[in-house]
Amino acid sequence: MTPRLDAIGLVVADMAASLAFYRRLGLDLPAAADSAPHVEATLPGGLRVLWDTEETIRSFDPEWTRPEGGDRVGLAFRCDGPGAMDALYDDLVAAGYRGHLEPWDAVWGQRYAVVLDPDGCGVSLFANAA
Structure with missing residues (x-):
């Protein structure tokens, strides 16, 4: 298999x-x-x-320790469009989650932002550019 x-x-x-x-x-x-x-x-x-x-x-795994020094794995959530992505970013930040990278128009043709989850892991939000 x-x-x-x-x-x-x-x-x-x-x-x-x-x-x-x-x-x-x-x-x-x-x-x-x-x-x-x-x-x-x-x-x-x-x-x-x-x-x-x-x-x-x-x-x-008794010897496990919390990783330090940056993300090891990143999750990315596709949004319905640039406006929806901006609104989701704003909603998360207003709810008290930390924005890491504010929404911007990325050179690769997407609207993109990063917010941190409660453990400090970067979670990407993106949408195809309009």
């Missing part, structure tokens, strides 16, 4: 804070999951996003 990408895992310090952020990006995550040590969401097309608390990871 050929391996296939099935899931993207995120290690989080605060499950409830992380899930609240990703709910604002449209992921369907039940409120009861906020106190769980492991959460999964299946996206259209079957790819899964997995969240584990730092404590969960340490339960089977």
Whole structure:
């Protein structure tokens, strides 16, 4: 069997804070999951996003430490258009999440921005240029 990408895992310090952020990006995550040590969401097309608390990871990898010095993996969310992307960025920043790169028209033909999730990971927002 050929391996296939099935899931993207995120290690989080605060499950409830992380899930609240990703709910604002449209992921369907039940409120009861906020106190769980492991959460999964299946996206259209079957790819899964997995969240584990730092404590969960340490339960089977006691020497695990939080990465330092920048993003290792980045998630990117496509928006319906430049206006929708700008509005989503503004909504996230107004909700208290940290903007990292304000919306701009990228040379590669997209409207682009980056906001930080509660663990400081950069999450890209983009839309095809008008």
